[in-house]
Amino acid sequence: MKLAPTSSTTAALALGDAIAVVCAKMKAFTKQNFALFHPAGSLGKSLITTVGDLMSVDKENSVVNENATFETALAEMCRTSLGVVNVVDKDGKLVGLFTDGDLRRKLAEKIDIYSIDLKDMLTNNPITIRKDMLAVEALRIMIQGDKKVSVAPVVEKNNLLLGSLCAKDIIKAGITL
DSSP states (O other), X not given: OOOOOHHHHHHXXXXXXXXXXXXXXXXXXXXXXXXXXXXXXXXXXXHHOBHHHHOBOGGXXXXXETTOOHHHHXXXXXXXXXXXXXXXXXXXXXXXXXXXXXXXXXXXXXXXXXXXXXXXXXXXXXXXXXXTSBHHHHHHHXXXXXXXXXXXXXXXXXXXXEEEEEHHHHHHTTOOO
């Protein structure tokens, strides 16, 4: 009748999957093993890609000193595509974040933005992430919390700024929730 053997192939696939699951349990095959053998797939990428692999650093990152003027911070924000400026103290520790959203909110209030200090426009205590964190976990923190953010500062334990991570860069790397 020239029909495809759909029932037998489906049964063979199910049997093969069952054997694979039993063997994986017997050999204690972990998610990390899976990532090692399948690093290009979305599951593999989500198990091995860290924030440090994707974060913007050096010239790709926007940073100003806490004593910078508003104009300096705005120019720095426009220099990169992040839409934020990390504001640090003299030791490089994160003081706050100035975002394009902060700017829009101040403009909506009809405040003369050139007459107020940058410190008065900052997002204090922004969501931060760590360099060694998995990128998929960082994405979860950035888009599923009470505050949804598209960019987060990457800091060390003592709040020393290392860089910035953009959610679109995580997604562009093939990592999704």
